[in-house]
Amino acid sequence: MKKCLLGLLLLASGATFAQKKAERPNIILVMVDDLGFSDFGAYGSEIRTPTIDRLAAEGLRLREFYNNSICAPTRASLITGQYPHKAGVGYFNVNLGLPAYQGWLNRESLTFGEVLKQAGYTTFLSGKWHVGNDSLYWPNQRGFDRFYGFIGGASNYYDIHPYTEKVPPVELVENNRRLNLEPGKYLTDEITGHAISYIREAKDKPFFLYLAYNAPHWPLQAPAEDIARYKGRYAIGWDSLRQERLTRQIRLGIADPKQAVAARDPEVVEWQSLTYDEQQLWQRKMEVYAAMVDRVDQNLARLLGELQRLKKDKNTLIVLISDNGAQGGLNQTGRRRPRNSGPIGSSGSYDYQEQNWAYVSNTPFRNYKATPYEGGISAPFIAWYPGKIKAGTIAKGTGHLIDLAPTFYDLAGATYPTAFNGVKTHALPGKSLKNLLLDGAPLPGERPLFWERAGNRAVRKGKWKVVSIFPQNRWQLFDIETDRGETTDVAAQHPDIVKDLDAEYERWAVQNDVEKYEKLRPQTPGRRIE
Template sequence: MKRITLRGLILLATAIVYIDTTSAQKAADKNKPNIILIMVDDMGYSDIGAYGSEIQTPHLDKLASEGLRFKEFYNNAICAPTRASLLTGQYPHRAGIGYFDVNLGLPAYQGFLNKESLTIGEVLRGAGYSTLLSGKWHVGNDSLSWPNQRGFDQFYGVIGGGANYFNNYPMPLFGRDYPVVLVENNKRLNPEPNSYYFTDEITNHAVTFLEEQNKTNKPFFLYVAYTAPHWPLHALPEDIAKYKGKYDKGWDELRKERYARQQQLGILDAQSKPAERDASIPQWDNLTYDEQKLWAARMEVYAAMVDRMDQGVGKIVAKLKQLKKDDNTLLVFISDNGAEGGNHTFGGRGKRLNSGPVGTAGSFDYVFKNWAHVSNTPLNSYKGNMHEGGISSPLIAWYPKRIKANTIAKGTGHLIDLAPTFYEVAGVKYPQQFKGITPHALPGKSLVPVFTSSTQQVSRTEPIFWERAGNRAVRKGKWKLVADHQKAWELYDLEADRGETTDLSGQHPEVVRELAFDYTQWAARTGVVEYETIKPKNAPGAPAETKQPASRSTN
């Protein structure tokens, strides 16, 4: 029998300690909470049942009844800047996407995420999480800035801002073709036209990622970025059929019905006043019968798109429960901006004639502001604007272990708060150094105290700020200072006037001065410049230069 030396005993003991430590670490990692973030595209504040809609969204409504809803959650009014803040916890200019995913020649407007703005994928992957993304990227077109290069283990989806739901042909946009880059883990895909429906593909890949990830002992972060109900209006016939005739009553009546339901649900205060009706939208009863049928058909397809997205959410949650991970998973649902407005004209997106009826692959139609003002009930304005209709999103948070069922909080959260929230839930410390780079500090606050009912809204030491294409805003307490491009500041008391119906700037000039000064200081340290100095021409995401007058021929 061989003698065991002292050195051998030490090595054996070390090995045992290492194995025990490794096993303990794996067990700890396995017990860490999972995180699912679901974001939809161009969906208005009131477009799901839990926020007042007539659209059938039973799966999201169930999550809301079992979880928490925010009355106030803010985005950045348009696709790419929202995604920049969402993914990094930074204001969009700080992350490099102050305008859109196009390079305007300055660091704050370079059109892709800078290295100093760490993505949630990079931080959580570094902490032992599997990181999964299915859907839309839109924060960097160069392959060096694609998801797999910015912290995600798995990715399926489009790199840019949108796609046909039935093929990956280029999209008509501002008189030219907008390329659609469909990718799975850095490999370009070219599926057969009409062989898939993109919303379903996003769902199916998310479910597959969860199945594959289950083979590991890691916790996961899954980001599902649906393109629905973003333009163009494409939906499956069986979903459209559910809404046949549903919108024949018109936008005026539907908006009233949604507003009443929001008050019944407690999303709005009983004394709240809705935004004034958009005067440029024709009265429904003044349309001809044929016009009413055409407009109703558009909203039927839009509703079908939201419906199919909700079905996808149901499949993801069902898979989560099948894997027995539902009790230990935080799920957050939001929209990237308010519903898109715009006028029904033959300019811009309408330059390519439809080759099929609304809802089909050959159609490039949209609901325009005629229905968007219903989607954004009871708020003012649309996507791209810093009034409440542009920057407000529903937020549902579901976490069986920690979030009390069927609760509603004021919230007053912002995209910059999501990264700190996820890091706190995961027990992850935001790195001070990352691959030799000093990351930007996080300006947001964790939403965990609101999620766990410790408080009704986020406590901040400074206001929330917005700027995009010259539109700008500040939110501090009950006050909101907001201005459209090259227009004077307006001031609203959002506690009394969420619909922004009464401008109080003349009555409270001292508040205007204070918040305007705060904005100037923030803009200087964040890299914001005067829009006219960098204004692009005919770029994707550029705001319309003129507004068309309302008439039967254009609406």
């Protein structure tokens, strides 16, 4: 009798364990590139994003989610859950001679792939890597079972034909094997196609997919049929379009009508001051940019369709973010202006959005990619998990990239190890968003968040935010609760708050091996930064 009872208990516990294991979600992390806060329909845009808007309507949006203002440092934080310096990518994917600035992910900072594989997940990455050029540090060497995409910071979307003498080839890697994009293929479609083929392999195992699109990062290239969909839509110009988006954001509940809106960028000329020909050129740029975002949405529809076909949609969490705000002028990085070898939108196009339209993309915030003003570090955040996340939720946040790794590990039942392959690991500094996503529980509002990149610095704690821009190196203070547009510097009125946040920054800088930018600043003029 005792043996029978023991057997029943073992069977029951085994069934419970198997049930819990089966309930672990598949996780899909989607990142788009150089997309502004307002560029999805669910965040105020006129661009057609019905699939993304559906995810938002059936899931959760955050009003305040932060990235690291530029590609490689954002990806370093995202993939490891560390601040970028702690992960080894404090500046970019270039080596500046110190471990915190080596330009590739160190071994003390574990990737999604490494942690979730140990928890029984199959791990996939399709798209952009940009956290280590040497093949020793490619995705398959850092825990991902399958990888397709490109290693560096930017890529054309089409094969070089017919501009074979002037346009570089699209150099790709699949599972450590180099290959080129086939003629006639569009890279956004191929990134999705490979992601779909990978999730078919997962069968009954839970999977993690990091889907890292390069759209709508320059160069402006898109299928002609998608561009045609936006013909004439941008004839109203950036002044009117920004107001349109702001009005829509307020109606959606994404923007607070009580908050100050960023002042007009003095570098953005008035639309009506342009000649007819100039307006036609600028319209074309935004038509192509919109088409690139539109194509991402179409591809996410393909992905969702496949999840449904595989009957995996009910147990899949999808999180969608952007790596930084929209890009302003290239003069910020010293890069020469690109020269087109064909019409804007074609495979010979090497143009980009520029601050006139980026000013719209980042509505209602100040500034652009590469700065820690809100326009540089604010991302849309959409989370979808049917039956688990309450539909139509809009929450304040405040979340950061460093929170995603602990969130995914929490949901997956994965243990983040104190040592891995004989190397002691860095502890995770972020907070799990699991309770926010599943139960609507607020995040700790007073925890500080930090930024440093190329001498630009910031701290956000509660309603207060200090920002310092290189080379002025002077703290500005903003009350984000009433002035997320960062229109009024109140540092002189609150020197005690500035002093306290400065002290917090200095402690964080020491803990994360952050150096003064003057000591590390690259001396090569015109260094290419993506």
